Amino acid sequence: MASSRNVQGRGYMGKILFADLDSGTISYEEPNEDFYRTVLGGVGIGAKVLWDHMKPGADPMGPENLLGFTTGLLTDTGALFAGRFTVVGKSPQTGGWGDANCGGYFSPALKRSGVDALFFRGESHEPVYLYLDEKGAELRDAADLWGKDTIETERTLRERHGKRAQVACIGPAGEKRSYMAGICNDGGRIAARSGLGAVMGSKKLKALVAAGRMRVGVSDRERITALSQAFRRRLEGGKGFKRVLGDRLFGFVGWLTRKGPFYTRQPADLFRLMMSKYGTASMTAMSAESGDSPVKNWAGAGYTDFPLTRSQKIGAEAVARYETRKYGCFSCPLRCGAALRVTDGPYPIEKMHRPEYETLCALGTLLLNDDLHAIFHLNDLLNRAGMDSISCGATVAFAIECFENGILSKADTDGLELRWGNSDAIIDLAEKIIRREGLGDLLADGVKIASQKIGRGSDAFAVHCGGMEPPMHDPKFDPGFGMAYLCEPAPSRHMVSSYMLLDLERLERHFKRARKTPAFMTPKERYRYDNKGEAMALGSFFRMLVDCGGLCVFGTQIGGDMPLIQWFNAATGWDLSDDEYLVIGERVEQLRHAFNLREGINPVRDFRLHPRIIGNPPLGKGPAKGVTLDPDAMAQAFYAAMGWDLATGKPEPARLERLGLNDLLSVLYPRHGPGE
Amino acid sequence: MPPRSNIRITARVVGHIDGESVNASGVVELNAGGTIRDLLKQADRALGVKKQKPFKRAFRQGVRPVVLLNGDRIELPEENDRVLSDGDEVSIILTLAGG
Structure with missing residues (x-):
């Protein structure tokens, strides 16, 4: 049983751990209350610490990169949906800000070990893992774990440290420094995006084991x-x-x-029912049909290329037949997860997480692959390898198209017949990518780098934004996604903000500054951007708040009016208003953006949407027929709402001052004093 | 007076309605000159799903259904009066975004 709560507590532990992997030393910082009032927790701590402690120009795969694991301010306070941790660092995929988050039970275990966040700098000579509990932390030898897959690593460490121990680790993909590598916990859940598993691998850090019993105190x-x-x-x-x-x-x-x-409108209630019954897999077939899912490496239309008769083979009901039980993350009443057992087909699997929509689409619809058993097997392979299924699916799609167009030959693929829907070849290629073998080595860092190495016009098929493969929502269907893929500090993100997400979140019920989303949008209105920037920016601030709390974004999209602000105030004893919390959300967003600026990245210039994403040339068939998005107009609207200069990306000095980010001014405006 | 000719339209509804997964499809006969509005009025009865009323309920879910005419997106209610031709396919899809 966990020990009793600290009665003095205010939602946070007040301690941040720094592990220097060069020297093997561990130190702590104990920020004061103002620090937490400024950035709350979670990704906020990550943004602040990376800004303060990192120098621009650091090699993402070098010792200077700082890799952080953060828990939320609301984690383990009694708030619901508070089971997510966020990993932060400089992304090898984009060369700028990187973050990824994941649910399960690792986050509360980390916080119960007495820290709000921990950061790794340097590079270990030998593989190590960090063990921590409320008594302290130490780096231990991980030579015997190196080479093991994520599930095997977790099992070994839990046998060693007891069932209380929660593990976050990398698999072979991270060890081999694939830029598509993520960080896994809870038997194959993964903080997948931004390539932070590769950063962990570059530090020879195999795992974190958190086994703490200390409960955080709260004000009320x-x-x-x-x-x-x-x-x-x-x-x-x-x-x-x-x-x-x-x-x-x-x-x-x-x-x-x-x-x-x-x-x-009541869509959030429907979303709740769908999620609790089928999880995100519920979207697979209908999204393929509607135009939400990218098809055939973003060049096809589901209606003709992957019609319902095929997409249903990998849809909600088909997947649900293999369900053995439903499960939820820590403190989650929705329980949108499920465990599967596959006993039929060529790839039996004893236990596996239900593939999410993104995985089903990236390894199915995107590749015109309706072989559900192959997708299950790929899901298991990637979870064990610790690799992002979105990036891997997109990279396989890229390779298939290169093969179909004669850019890659059978000699390049070691005899693999890379054709749309050829599930055997897709599995073989994924295994090669995981092992970095032959063509797999060339593809293991994602489509941008692969197309640079291959050349010969292959960039026409390398669909990415700023080096990151886009997720499985087509901005031609919901242009809000396009704005987020292009302008967010971590590009190609589908869970930050979009028209549909704003519909579900109903921000006007929580924030006076937010407006209702329109009930209907005509095509003209849907592709008009000048009046959407403000709402999308507010959506980003809100998402930062959710991440600072360590909460799951689905908790905010299923109706019921999550009492986010009230939870924050009750945990901390503060009495901040909705607007003051939005200011914190904006502060974190601006900090992440400033991190990119300091690295010389201006999203509108460096995170360009691939022509296929915007519909250039437009598709001649399907739901997005004739649609071409205008990314410059999107950026103009979002930048205006954020107070960013379109040419330089720099935020208005007055805005930074209002947000209390004066220390950014001297870096972003070195020749001017504050306020000029 | 010449006999009134009929047109045959393939209609489909797919998605989640009131939390249940729905996938109904079939052929609906309309009088020549029939519109999308006519189709939606008659589809539930014509396909024998009058009790479940998926075509009717699809537009009462609060989410904007995606409507495809021969695979291309059209906008309702703005294009309710669009005239259909024999052999057209109309799909009503309820979709939501997420991870």
Whole structure:
């Protein structure tokens, strides 16, 4: 049993660990309350520490890169959905800001070890892992673990340190420094994006083991409990209400949405039902059909190239047949995860996480692959290797298209017949990428680097933004995604903000500055950007708040009005307003952006959307027929809302001063004093 | 008076309606000159799913359904009066984004 809570606590442990892998030493910093009031926790701590402690120009794969693991301010406080940790560092894929987050049970274990965050600098000579609990931390030899896959590593470490121990580790992909490598926990969950597994591998850091028992204290425990209970009731209450009224309620709401003068949309409740029943896999077939999913390396249309008869083979119901149980992350009442067992087909798997939509699409729809058993096997391979399934699927798609167009031959592929939907060849190629063998070595760092090495016009098929392969949502379907892929400090992100995500989040219910999203959008309105920048920027600030709290974004999209601000205030004892929290969210967003600026990156110039993403040339068929997005107009709108100069990317000095980021001024405006 | 000719439209609805996974499709006969609005009015009955009413309920979910005519996106309610031709395919898709 965990020990009792610290009665003096305010949601945070007040301690940040720094491990120097060169010397093997461990030190601590104990920030004061102002620090937490400035950046809260989670990604906020990551942004602040990386800004303060890193120098520009550091090699992402060198000892100067700082790799951080952060827990949220609300982690283990009694708030719901608070099970995510964020990994931060300079991304080898983009050369700029990198972050990735993941759920499961690692985050609370880390916080119970008495730290809010820990950072690694330097490079170990030999493989090591960090063990920590509330008594302290030490680096230990990991020679016997090096070479093991993520699930085997976790099993070994939990046998060694007890079941309480929670493990985050890299697999062979990270060890081999593949830029597509992520960091895994809880038996194959993965903080996948930004290539931070490669950074961990470059430091010869195999794993973190957290086995702490210290509970963080909060300012007003009863209030947090009451808020969480009421929120949980609201989430459950909808179900009961629906059982009673069912179609009548939805019919009435729908009628109002269509006809009435009021804005009464309820999609979040539907999203909750879908997620609890099928998880994100629920979207696979319908997204392929609707145009949300990219098809055939972003050049096809689901309706004709991957029609419903095929996409349903990898859709929600097909996947659900293999479910053995549902599970939820720490403090999550939604439980959108599931474990699968595959006993039929050529690749039996005893236990595996249900593949997410992104995986099903990247290894299915994107490759015109409807072989569900192959996708299950690939999901298991990538989870064990610790590799991002989005980037891997996109890289395989790139290779197939190079092969189809004669840029790669059978001699290059070691005899593999790389064709759309050839699941055997797809599996073989994925294994080569994981092992960095033959063509796999060339592809293991993603499409940008692969196309630079291959040349011969292959960049036409290398779909990426700033080096990062885009996720499985086509901005031609929801242009909000395009704005986020292009302008966010970590490009190619699908969970920060988009029109659809804003619809679900209903920010106007929490923040006075936010406006309702429109009930309907005509095509003209959908592709108009000048009036969307503000909403998208607010969406980013909100997302930063969610990440600072260590919360799951799905908790904010399923209705029930997550009491985010009230939780923060109850945990810390502060009395900040909704607007003041948005300022913190913006501060973190601006810090991440400033990190990129300091590295010489201006997103609008360096994170260009690949022509296929924007529809240049436009598709001649399908839901996005004839659509070409205007990334410059998107950037103009977002930059204006963020106060960034389009040419330099620099934020307005007055804005930085308002956010209390005066220390950024001397770096970004070296020849001017503050305020000039 | 010449006999009234009919047109045959393939209609499909797919997605999640009230939390249930729905996939209904079939052929709907309309009078020549029939519109999308006519199709949506008649589809549930014509496909024998009048009780479940997926075509009707799809537009009462609050999310904007994606409507495809022969695979290309059209906008409803703006294009409700679009006239259909024999052999057209209309898909109603309810979709949501996420990871």
